[in-house]
Amino acid sequence: MQNGTDRIRVLITCSLAVFWPGSFLFGFPGVLRQHWQQVFEADASAVGKTVFFILAGATCVMYFCGLWQERYGPGRLAAIGSLLCGSSTIGLRWAAGMAEVNLWAFCVGAASAFVYLPGLTVVQHWFPERRGLVAGLFNMAFGLSAAIMSPVFTLFLSKWSYGILTTAAGSAALATGLIASRWIAFPTQSLSRQAPIGHEAPTGIQAGEALKSRAFWCLWLTWVLAGAAGVSMLVLATGFGLTRGMDLSSAVVLLTAFNLTNGCGRLISGYFSDRFGRSRTMAISFTAAGIAYLIMPHAATPWGWAVMAAVIGFAFGTMFAVSGPLAGDCFGMAHFGAIFGLVFTAYGFVAGPIGPWLSGYLLDRTGGNYVLVFSLLGTMYLLASGLILLVRPWRECRI
Numbered sequence: 001m002q003n004g005t006d007r008i009r010v011l012i013t014c015s016l017a018v019f020w021p022g023s024f025l026f027g028f029p030g031v032l033r034q035h036w037q038q039v040f041e042a043d044a045s046a047v048g049k050t051v052f053f054i055l056a057g058a059t060c061v062m063y064f065c066g067l068w069q070e071r072y073g074p075g076r077l078a079a080i081g082s083l084l085c086g087s088s089t090i091g092l093r094w095a096a097g098m099a100e101v102n103l104w105a106f107c108v109g110a111a112s113a114f115v116y117l118p119g120l121t122v123v124q125h126w127f128p129e130r131r132g133l134v135a136g137l138f139n140m141a142f143g144l145s146a147a148i149m150s151p152v153f154t155l156f157l158s159k160w161s162y163g164i165l166t167t168a169a170g171s172a173a174l175a176t177g178l179i180a181s182r183w184i185a186f187p188t189q190s191l192s193r194q195a196p197i198g199h200e201a202p203t204g205i206q207a208g209e210a211l212k213s214r215a216f217w218c219l220w221l222t223w224v225l226a227g228a229a230g231v232s233m234l235v236l237a238t239g240f241g242l243t244r245g246m247d248l249s250s251a252v253v254l255l256t257a258f259n260l261t262n263g264c265g266r267l268i269s270g271y272f273s274d275r276f277g278r279s280r281t282m283a284i285s286f287t288a289a290g291i292a293y294l295i296m297p298h299a300a301t302p303w304g305w306a307v308m309a310a311v312i313g314f315a316f317g318t319m320f321a322v323s324g325p326l327a328g329d330c331f332g333m334a335h336f337g338a339i340f341g342l343v344f345t346a347y348g349f350v351a352g353p354i355g356p357w358l359s360g361y362l363l364d365r366t367g368g369n370y371v372l373v374f375s376l377l378g379t380m381y382l383l384a385s386g387l388i389l390l391v392r393p394w395r396e397c398r399i
Contacts, residue, residue, distance in 0.1 A: 007126045010183055011134055014119035015141035017078050017180040020173035021085050021112040025054055026146030031153045035162055042098050050105040057109025059348025065117045066337025074118030075184045081114025082177020089170030093163040118184055120324050121337050125186050131328060136270020136321040143317060144263030204332020210339045215330045218390040220346045226286055226384035227351030229377040230316030232359045233258050237309055240370055246302060257306040258313035265314035266321035278326035279388050282318055286385035289315030293378030297371045329393045
């Protein structure tokens, strides 16, 4: 067992490594949207496709990253991810059109998987008694990075130039990630044999065996429902505010409220999942988000809408922060990366594309009926809260 200083160093370096990919994924599409539209004469739809390519890149390689980290080690994967993230962002300065921007989006999405999955796995190995807390802290660094860096990106873009922004940001990501990857490693004495609190678990089951369990598919469907309902607020918040008579600067407050709790809430929900249980923590947050969606179109004040958006953001962050430790509880940590990579396909291939698309389709067909759309999304969250309660710890998970 390593000492406390080693554990803290690993936690900090894992969080630093994932910080830059998160800032690019969640910050660049918004900050550079207008620049791409003007320079490449692209419409809003073309620019919006960058999110699809980001998700596609992450989802296509997430499962393989889980396999490769067992063979080659998490540090090597994190170094590859940092190299891909930094170099592709530096290369973005020479993009001649949206095709190159979409290639960058795919590369950065893939790079995030190379860094995120090893980091999430490693911090749980080093802190087996506080896996929820450290997973929440790690996820908070990933989720809040854009909120911290977007104003900095905007300053660089306005004061200097697009080329300086992409070069400086890409270089910072490259250097930080490569340095941090030296400390992204499993403990000398593997902690994968240590069970969740109160359980005596073996090292862990293979991904194929996990696929045969009810727990896996309940967790996978939870990501479909809660993921679709949560990510939809990212594209609906501002539009909802505008239809309620808010100006754009005021409507953005709803999106800000969502993003703040989505980021900061990950640490809180991770902490409580260690104390009160993973499934219970997720079910409570999903239920609250479902009720918030049902109430939101009937609320009468901007503050009320902002509070509802914040509750939904907290549930969305909880899904990311707590699902990893819950999967570890159920299937063990030996093959955690591969199993969690399979769980992530629910979000990348189904929830991410379907949630915003279905919401937009219904709004178009109903003339902007947010009561119908928010009722549907609220029902998704309520169904997810029931499904996640069927995901039980180790012995109860097995068929």
